[in-house]
Amino acid sequence: MTFTPEVRAALDEGRPVVALESTIITHGMPFPQNVEAARAVEAEVRAHGAVPATIAVMDGRIHIGLSDAALDALGQAQGVMKLSRADLAACLAMGRMGATTVAATMICAALAGIEVFATGGIGGVHRGAETSFDISADLPEFALTAVTVVAAGAKAILDLPKTLEVLETQGVPVIAYGQDAFPAFWSRDSGLRAPLRMDSAAQIAAAQVMRGQLGLPGGQLVANPIPAEAEIPLDEIGPAIETALAEAEAQGIAAKEVTPFLLDRIFALTGGRSLDANIALVLNNARLAAQIAGEIVSLRA
Template sequence: MRLPSTLRRLPNLSTRSRGLATLRPRPAGFAQFLKISDEVKSALNAGQPVVALESAIYTHGFPHPQNLELAQDIEAVIRAHGAVPATICMLNGKAVVGLSSKEMEQMTDSANHKEKMKVSRRDLAFALGTAMNDPTRSLVGGTTIAGTSVIAHLAGIKVFATGGLGGVHRGVEKTMDVSADLTELGRTPVAVVCAGSKAFLDLERTLEYLETEGVYVGTFGSDMYPAFYSREAGIKSPSVVRDAKEAASIIYASHALGLTSGQLFANPIPSEFEIPNSEIQSIIKSAVSAAESAGASGKDNTPFILADILRRTEGRSIKANRGLILNNAKMGAQVAVELSKLEGSDRSYGF
């Protein structure tokens, strides 16, 4: 039986003097399943800005080699804005944080093969435990927002940039389909920068769920909550964030208070890549209906709907997706830089 949120969030934290890093004590033996690159390790120990990145978008979203090009472009944007990228995925029986060029190629190449996993929180122990027991069962795993957040927190990374958040699916009263991304934000202190929730979800119920989980939600420069492809969908944002500096201050205050929930910073898609809400909604309605007819549910639902939207928009949706992800990478880097200034450099994660 799952404990109420208030009980699950009772403090169990270790606080460091500079930066007040609220890292919960790491479980014994976790290091054997984690591989952190030297670059990311050095940056964390030096208090330099680091931005976590998911990998499910590469293994289950874009085909190869377009996914490799996107991964390289995202990391380049983060470096250009003063932060260190930390792409997270499952490779060779380890949760890898920060990929080499060879590892990036191995991870993105899996998009064209069936032997891969989409890894959320529930899948982490299975993916790592089965590979430990039998190395021949080691698969490439693309981590979702939930899976990435767990590993990022274990590594000591506080800022995570991605495309769009999962959420409460339409028709939830029949399917009970609620993304694990939402509950993860409620129990893991990692800030997520994204273009709002994916537009085919029930956005109002998604925001209600996040409120119940104690997750702060703010939108950069607007009082309207963005809807992935669209800058707004007629739904008010719970709050407005002026810039990266203000976002960093919110993250810093949350860690200083010992809060164990994350924050969601919605970053509207740049206008040049936007598909207006009035246009995309009819397309989404058709895609959702097609998914129901095809019996695409659970982890297969989102990939089916995104592929159907891509077909119906004749490729415009993937251009929008690419544009918003690069924009979020830029903002994520700026937030991480401002947070590192607040925290100072006198800290060590003991790697």
């Protein structure tokens, strides 16, 4: 692994660090907006008392934190591998460039000693999974890797009831922050009740530390609702999601290509509103993750 000096110093000194994924840069939006958004998220983490560590694979090494030059290079690169648990080692062995999904970021963060990770939304059970068996590797990762992940729920393009069922089966704590409802990415309320509710970063941090003390493997999913002023209610964005899903099926889009295709189509169908909401929710998650990381450091002091 290669650490930026800022991240290495923070970890050595026991200061709070928040991991950030890189597929949002390579597979989420075009250059230069992707790099600008990534820098804004890093700035939000710093503004709330933690050090950001954007994670990616470059030149056969896991980079924990990216320099400005590395972030620019990643933002403009073509043919970047989208890495999950299955292909992380292969990417490193081949010396390829790779962007980390939720699962791969959790693995790399844990290897680096980082306990908190902020993202947009997690992957989950795709609609029609009863015939396609398309279930994101993000879900079993929560049962394996002891990282608290702050997300705005699961992406609303997914089958949310089945996603919650799989997380329950895997024994993953799903904690709604500040509300009873499980959020649906662009929308604050999916219509589903979250299994757990916590109202402070301190409670979430204490639960993470307690899991370690009990010897329980795996991490936590913190479902942090998008700010009210930025949300697109489910009844508004629902038709765009249904249209995008129908187009994906008609075009035979499958596997790792499904999510980028759907997000791109929903962006077009909402006139760019979905991207504005996406950026707002990631910044919101970065704030909460920084607070949780700070509370964990206090508990371990």
